[in-house]
Amino acid sequence: MAVLITGGAGYIGSHIALNFLDQGRKVVIVDDLSTGRIELVPNNALFVRTDIRDTATLVRTMQAHQIEAVVHCAASTVVPDSVAKPLDYYENNVGGTISLLRAMKQSSVNRIIFSSTAAVYGIGDGTPLNEESPLDPASPYGTTKLIAEKIIRDIAATNNLSFVILRYFNVAGADPLGRAGQATPNATHLIKLALEAACGIRPNMTIYGTDWPTHDGTGVRDFIHVSDLASAHSEADAYLSAGGDNQILNCGYGQGYSVKQVVDVVQSVSGTTLQLLLADRRPGDLPQVIADPTRLMTLLDWKPRYNSIETIIRHAFAWESMRAALQQ
Numbered sequence: 001m002a003v004l005i006t007g008g009a010g011y012i013g014s015h016i017a018l019n020f021l022d023q024g025r026k027v028v029i030v031d032d033l034s035t036g037r038i039e040l041v042p043n044n045a046l047f048v049r050t051d052i053r054d055t056a057t058l059v060r061t062m063q064a065h066q067i068e069a070v071v072h073c074a075a076s077t078v079v080p081d082s083v084a085k086p087l088d089y090y091e092n093n094v095g096g097t098i099s100l101l102r103a104m105k106q107s108s109v110n111r112i113i114f115s116s117t118a119a120v121y122g123i124g125d126g127t128p129l130n131e132e133s134p135l136d137p138a139s140p141y142g143t144t145k146l147i148a149e150k151i152i153r154d155i156a157a158t159n160n161l162s163f164v165i166l167r168y169f170n171v172a173g174a175d176p177l178g179r180a181g182q183a184t185p186n187a188t189h190l191i192k193l194a195l196e197a198a199c200g201i202r203p204n205m206t207i208y209g210t211d212w213p214t215h216d217g218t219g220v221r222d223f224i225h226v227s228d229l230a231s232a233h234s235e236a237d238a239y240l241s242a243g244g245d246n247q248i249l250n251c252g253y254g255q256g257y258s259v260k261q262v263v264d265v266v267q268s269v270s271g272t273t274l275q276l277l278l279a280d281r282r283p284g285d286l287p288q289v290i291a292d293p294t295r296l297m298t299l300l301d302w303k304p305r306y307n308s309i310e311t312i313i314r315h316a317f318a319w320e321s322m323r324a325a326l327q328q
């Protein structure tokens, strides 16, 4: 019996694949390579190149490989892009999820772990967000994820489907063994861009907003190491296969770091001085986004191994330097 990972050629999906494979599980990856990279597909995973909106191919794949659980990561993920092209985001993220759920139903696959996001929450009051915090996505991207969550919950209410919805906070870092990392073209994430500047791939980096109501005026985020996030998926799968109830779980460490603090750690880990540009706040940004991960820590047998900002940045720097060296 195997696990099917949609979007497994992407940044997070490839780490989830490695985590399942490291535990001796069989992994089948479906990905259309729209932002994913074939080199991120682990050698010992089976790979099917398809758009997940092709329901018939999903059904064939599930039936051919005796899929017992699905991890659903495939999505369009860039917040400003979703503001510019909302229809594309609804088509891919909502349409893709419907197609996948239909294929699961036709193939009698009844376990799903879904990649959701902290972007489903509203602005909040600056205190850590728990799963009951008000939902009010600030972007079409966040709305597509909230709709997909709702569809999964509606189907589970009437069909034989069990789910864990994982709401990721800010994902960063790279596989500690250097087998995978963030390779998405035109990535927009803070740590990725800061490290590209440290490795000379870009000349500088921009800090968006120095007048936020935070301790040093820059945005504060809860960064979770991608390999810790990956192991939350295998723990969620173990929890469901042991008969656990359907759950929505925040995935973060519960600790915030500001943009300036991240830049300081990037400089000390890389031994470089970044050329910093200061700019206005990015539209749609929030001052502070921190998880309350109590439910994740309580319900799953999940033990974070890399919960230090230095470790996250050290692993991401190792990956980025290796890629920079290969490009020379």
Ligand SMILES: NC(=O)c1ccc[n+]([C@@H]2O[C@H](COP(=O)([O-])OP(=O)(O)OC[C@H]3O[C@@H](n4cnc5c(N)ncnc54)[C@H](O)[C@@H]3O)[C@@H](O)[C@H]2O)c1
Pocket (backbone or CB within 6 Å): 006, 007, 008, 009, 010, 011, 012, 013, 030, 031, 032, 033, 034, 035, 036, 037, 050, 051, 052, 053, 072, 073, 074, 075, 076, 077, 092, 096, 115, 116, 117, 118, 167, 168, 169, 170, 171, 172, 184
């Ligand atoms: N990176 C973060 O900080 C973050 C935070 C919260 C949630 N997420 C969620 O995690 C998941 C993975 O994100 P990521 O950062 O690894 O992004 P990514 O772009 O690296 O991965 C997405 C993968 O999905 C594939 N894909 C997209 N549409 C597809 C389709 N229709 N059919 C088949 N494959 C398709 C892409 O080719 C890519 O490999 C997404 O669902 C995203 O919304 C990411």
Ligand SMILES: O=c1ccn([C@@H]2O[C@H](COP(=O)(O)OP(=O)(O)O[C@H]3O[C@H](CO)[C@H](O)[C@H](O)[C@H]3O)[C@@H](O)[C@H]2O)c(=O)[nH]1
Pocket (backbone or CB within 6 Å): 077, 079, 117, 118, 119, 168, 169, 170, 171, 188, 189, 190, 191, 193, 205, 206, 207, 208, 209, 218, 219, 220, 221, 259, 282, 285, 286, 289
């Ligand atoms: O070059 C940069 C990039 C980012 N930032 C700042 O760094 C912080 C983090 O920005 P990211 O772009 O790294 O991440 P976001 O918090 O905007 O969003 C990420 O995390 C969210 C969950 O919290 C969603 O899941 C979303 O998809 C994912 O991109 C923000 O204050 C942003 O303004 C900069 O100053 N300079």
